[in-house]
Amino acid sequence: xxxxxxxxxxxxxxxxxxxxxxxxxKVRESIDSLIEDSQYGFSIEVLTYDIDDVTGEHKEIKTPAxxxxxxxxxxxxxxxxxIITYNEVGLDRGSLIAWDNSKWIVLQKMFRPEQPGFNGxxxxxxxxxxxxxxxxxxxxxxxxxSSGRTTNSLTYTPDVNYKFDNIVLHDTDWxxxxxxxQDLTIHNEMxxxxxxxxxxxxxxxxxxxxxxxxxxxxDDKLLDSDMVFxxxxxxxxxxxxxxxxxxxxxxxxxxxxxxxxxxxxxxxGSKVEEYFTLTSLHPEVVEVNGTMLIGRGLGExxxxxxxxxxxxxxKTFQVLVSPEHVEDTPQYYIEGSDFxxxxxxxxxxxxxxxxxxxxxxxxxxxxxxITYAEDGKSISIYIKDKYAGTIVIxxxxxxxxxxxxxxxxxx
Numbered sequence: 001x002x003x004x005x006x007x008x009x010x011x012x013x014x015x016x017x018x019x020x021x022x023x024x025x026k027v028r029e030s031i032d033s034l035i036e037d038s039q040y041g042f043s044i045e046v047l048t049y050d051i052d053d054v055t056g057e058h059k060e061i062k063t064p065a066x067x068x069x070x071x072x073x074x075x076x077x078x079x080x081x082x083i084i085t086y087n088e089v090g091l092d093r094g095s096l097i098a099w100d101n102s103k104w105i106v107l108q109k110m111f112r113p114e115q116p117g118f119n120g121x122x123x124x125x126x127x128x129x130x131x132x133x134x135x136x137x138x139x140x141x142x143x144x145x146s147s148g149r150t151t152n153s154l155t156y157t158p159d160v161n162y163k164f165d166n167i168v169l170h171d172t173d174w175x176x177x178x179x180x181x182q183d184l185t186i187h188n189e190m191x192x193x194x195x196x197x198x199x200x201x202x203x204x205x206x207x208x209x210x211x212x213x214x215x216x217x218x219d220d221k222l223l224d225s226d227m228v229f230x231x232x233x234x235x236x237x238x239x240x241x242x243x244x245x246x247x248x249x250x251x252x253x254x255x256x257x258x259x260x261x262x263x264x265x266x267x268x269g270s271k272v273e274e275y276f277t278l279t280s281l282h283p284e285v286v287e288v289n290g291t292m293l294i295g296r297g298l299g300e301x302x303x304x305x306x307x308x309x310x311x312x313x314x315k316t317f318q319v320l321v322s323p324e325h326v327e328d329t330p331q332y333y334i335e336g337s338d339f340x341x342x343x344x345x346x347x348x349x350x351x352x353x354x355x356x357x358x359x360x361x362x363x364x365x366x367x368x369x370i371t372y373a374e375d376g377k378s379i380s381i382y383i384k385d386k387y388a389g390t391i392v393i394x395x396x397x398x399x400x401x402x403x404x405x406x407x408x409x410x411x
Contacts, residue, residue, distance in 0.1 A: 056309030094211025143180030193234030364389020
């Protein structure tokens with residue numbers, strides 16, 4: 001009887017012991033079905049950013065995940081995407097994801113925290129803001145950036161208020177709006193480069209959307225110190241770092257050569273220790289291994305030295321690789337006769353007027369006299385009687401031994 005009653009309880013409660021558990025189970029099953037069994041299931045990557053404690057390098061970290069991405073009438077142009085996924089993925093307002101060859105920022109969240117899933121809206125990032133922080137580190141934040149005049153997702157109202165879904169910015173002085181992952185270091189009067197133009201921050205809203213900073217900006221003038229790139233992005237800041245290479249340009253290498261590149265980095269004119277990278281644009285000619293360059297093929301190669309903390313700080317140099325070079329090693333020798341007759345003298349000197357240290361070994365009972373020149377360039381050997389034998393003369397030049405064998409003649 002108890003077994004039958006237990007089976008009944010299990011059957012009644014298999015979706016949960018109460019209504020909340022039942023609803024959560026159904027939600028979980030719905031998410032499973034959307035992701036695994038429908039055309040709406042996609043692979044995404046959750047993006048987070050960090051600064052390397054050692055090198056100061058800005059890093060983008062990608063975590064794979066699964067989600068359902070739905071299309072509605074308001075998202076036919078895919079400027080906004082409805083994302084449904086599991087709580088374990090960790091999405092929230094301000095989260096960044098990669099999908100459909102774009103980056104997206106989450107600005108809306110519908111599910112309550114206690115529910116076992118995430119349901120929200122992400123906006124396709126239309127650009128990114130770059131700036132150099134107080135530590136000299138390059139910061140990059142993708143975001144939804146718009147003038148607001150022509151967009152389906154954001155609404156520009158006649159009273160010059162800017163409505164971001166249900167968020168309205170009461171700012172009458174702006175020409176550009178940017179919604180980015182919250183960063184409390186951004187302040188009014190900061191300048192950014194967007195689409196090749198300069199803008200200045202006039203208002204920051206860090207309250208209306210959790211984990212999101214909404215920046216109001218006005219047009220500003222491009223300065224000589226601004227860096228603008230071909231893609232329209234840039235950094236509106238003076239770069240205080242400088243890279244100096246202690247080499248002659250173009251750097252000459254021979255095929256097979258390995259050369260260390262001495263790099264000096266300064267900040268505000270003072271030498272600092274910073275990590276850097278070398279990148280070869282022609283690795284078939286010059287290979288990079290750490291701070292070493294290796295000649296791999298003949299021709300010219302362009303090498304870029306970049307600061308890890310701020311890869312916008314670069315120095316480019318040329319390397320010319322020539323055929324393998326065989327260094328001509330000087331072949332010194334001892335000049336003089338191969339024979340010495342008794343009761344005579346013979347003079348011996350190093351070639352090319354070189355000087356060295358001399359040693360003489362006489363393998364004979366013959367009486368002899370050796371005279372060494374003061375400049376170390378020559379010696380003189382005098383043989384006094386008729387004993388036969390051999391003399392070995394050694395001269396040491398730059399650590400290398402040079403020998404000559406001389407025969408003593410008795411005729």
